[in-house]
Amino acid sequence: MIDELDRQVIEMLWRVNQQTLHRMQEPFQVATKTNYNDLVTSVDKQNEQEIDTFLRQVDLGCQILSEEGYGNQQITSTAGHVWIVDPIDGTLNFVKQRNHFGIMLALYIDGQPTLGYIMDSMNKQLYHGGPGRGVFVNDRQLAAPADLSLREGLVSISSPLILGNVKNLPMVAKAASGLRMYGSAAMEMIGMLKGELAGYVSHLHPWDLAAGRVMAEELGLVVKSIDGTALDVLSSNLVLIATKQVSREIAELTD
Amino acid sequence: MIDELDRQVIEMLWRVNQQTLHRMQEPFQVATKTNYNDLVTSVDKQNEQEIDTFLRQVDLGCQILSEEGYGNQQITSTAGHVWIVDPIDGTLNFVKQRNHFGIMLALYIDGQPTLGYIMDSMNKQLYHGGPGRGVFVNDRQLAAPADLSLREGLVSISSPLILGNVKNLPMVAKAASGLRMYGSAAMEMIGMLKGELAGYVSHLHPWDLAAGRVMAEELGLVVKSIDGTALDVLSSNLVLIATKQVSREIAELTD
Numbered sequence: 001m002i003d004e005l006d007r008q009v010i011e012m013l014w015r016v017n018q019q020t021l022h023r024m025q026e027p028f029q030v031a032t033k034t035n036y037n038d039l040v041t042s043v044d045k046q047n048e049q050e051i052d053t054f055l056r057q058v059d060l061g062c063q064i065l066s067e068e069g070y071g072n073q074q075i076t077s078t079a080g081h082v083w084i085v086d087p088i089d090g091t092l093n094f095v096k097q098r099n100h101f102g103i104m105l106a107l108y109i110d111g112q113p114t115l116g117y118i119m120d121s122m123n124k125q126l127y128h129g130g131p132g133r134g135v136f137v138n139d140r141q142l143a144a145p146a147d148l149s150l151r152e153g154l155v156s157i158s159s160p161l162i163l164g165n166v167k168n169l170p171m172v173a174k175a176a177s178g179l180r181m182y183g184s185a186a187m188e189m190i191g192m193l194k195g196e197l198a199g200y201v202s203h204l205h206p207w208d209l210a211a212g213r214v215m216a217e218e219l220g221l222v223v224k225s226i227d228g229t230a231l232d233v234l235s236s237n238l239v240l241i242a243t244k245q246v247s248r249e250i251a252e253l254t255d
Numbered sequence: 256m257i258d259e260l261d262r263q264v265i266e267m268l269w270r271v272n273q274q275t276l277h278r279m280q281e282p283f284q285v286a287t288k289t290n291y292n293d294l295v296t297s298v299d300k301q302n303e304q305e306i307d308t309f310l311r312q313v314d315l316g317c318q319i320l321s322e323e324g325y326g327n328q329q330i331t332s333t334a335g336h337v338w339i340v341d342p343i344d345g346t347l348n349f350v351k352q353r354n355h356f357g358i359m360l361a362l363y364i365d366g367q368p369t370l371g372y373i374m375d376s377m378n379k380q381l382y383h384g385g386p387g388r389g390v391f392v393n394d395r396q397l398a399a400p401a402d403l404s405l406r407e408g409l410v411s412i413s414s415p416l417i418l419g420n421v422k423n424l425p426m427v428a429k430a431a432s433g434l435r436m437y438g439s440a441a442m443e444m445i446g447m448l449k450g451e452l453a454g455y456v457s458h459l460h461p462w463d464l465a466a467g468r469v470m471a472e473e474l475g476l477v478v479k480s481i482d483g484t485a486l487d488v489l490s491s492n493l494v495l496i497a498t499k500q501v502s503r504e505i506a507e508l509t510d
Contacts, residue, residue, distance in 0.1 A: 036406070037432055092433055096409050097451035151291070154351050159434040162417060163425050170418050177292055178347055179414040181436040196352035 005058060006115055006128075009105065012054050013126060016047055017103060017119050020088070030095055039091045044068055047087035047103065055083050065234065067207045078111035078233055084210035090184025102186025106210035108233055116214030118186050118193075127193055127215060135193060135215045144220045145195030149245045153198020154178045156188045161201060167226060167238075167254040169201060175253065185212065192216055192241050199242035199250060201226060209239055222247040226254060260313060261370055261383075264360065267309050268381060271302055272358060272374050275343070285350055294346045299323055302342035302358065310338050320489065322462045333366035333488055339465035345439025357441025361465035363488055371469030373441050373448075382448055382470060390448060390470045399475045400450030404500045408453020409433045411443045416456060422481060422493075422509040424456060430508065440467065447471055447496050454497035454505060456481060464494055477502035481509060 066085035090101035129135030189212030321340035345356035384390030444467030
């Protein structure tokens, strides 16, 4: 049953991505949320509505947690099937760059990471997988990234954490081979899955983290809150995704 | 004559890029230069040798300034034809990511920007153009980027400038719509040419700047040293490439 769901979701995501690329070429509406850099567009909303409608059809009785909140009931329990949806991740990039954004979706069953999907929209590459299933980009299976050290690897740390000097993270950046910022959790997660980045630290909402977590864990990467507390699927966390070595080194530097 | 040179150079760059992508899949040598993050590979050197050999054949008597210094004579004058070559820009990305790097080349005649080329290697897109010629990505002409303000635009500022709090640049990042770091002057320059970024500040060597400058100026962007002194084609500079508005705002913030 999970295999059939997986097949249908993949088909749906290609369809939604096609529409996204089409809608991006036409005028669309942009509105601000909490501040002038926190944007939502009509494309986010259209995507969310289509994904939610699809999920309710193919997975009866599921719960859905999605960024823009279309049709969300209050979710307080992770029992059963919970789908977590980011209809456009990196909306600022989507609006300002028409590039470097993604669509993310994950299924957690009884709180357990089960299926994860990240669509790299512009490159038309779909990352998908789950525990025991492997992680694929389109049809090609990804190898587990090498266990690089901080000195050997590039890291991404989101700009508010660097500019606000949060938890000594500028020192982590200095200790790394280099610092990168792509501006979209989807893009940074893909960097982690491909081994292009050895660490990623950011304050992430459930829809920023859910899909990447499923696949990162399957590839042997560490996914945890930076202060070592357990990750809550339904809450926002200051999250670290890293190789085992980088995870240990960051724990020491941010202690 | 310039048109014919231009045609030949474009052909050569596609050939060198094809070889680069091929060599990247095979084992190659990596050596450090000034420190463990300052890398050169055998692919850099092969590219440089091929580009230099080609230029000496098609442009007799030219001078060549290239990053790895293959066959460089000491260049003290910008008289005549000076070619400035970056055989792999973003070598750290090339080595660590096999992604997000470029090949850059520019022709200055009597010190005047004349032709610029940036090959986005992995995306197989060649940006090329010059004064009065327009700027193209492959065969498609680029429009001049909108004159965005700092608040409206994303900026890239290289990590040493942010982490070292140089010239108040963290404040510039905070005033912008967002901060990005791609780790390759070629990638950031492409971001500027496409209007994906509204400003880019970095310490740049001649080979990091020469090609991007030619095309950025043709598109109406400001290219200058951050302290307002004249840019020296043959020296390293702390450089700002920006929209007119962002250039003015950064001048105020870094004054």
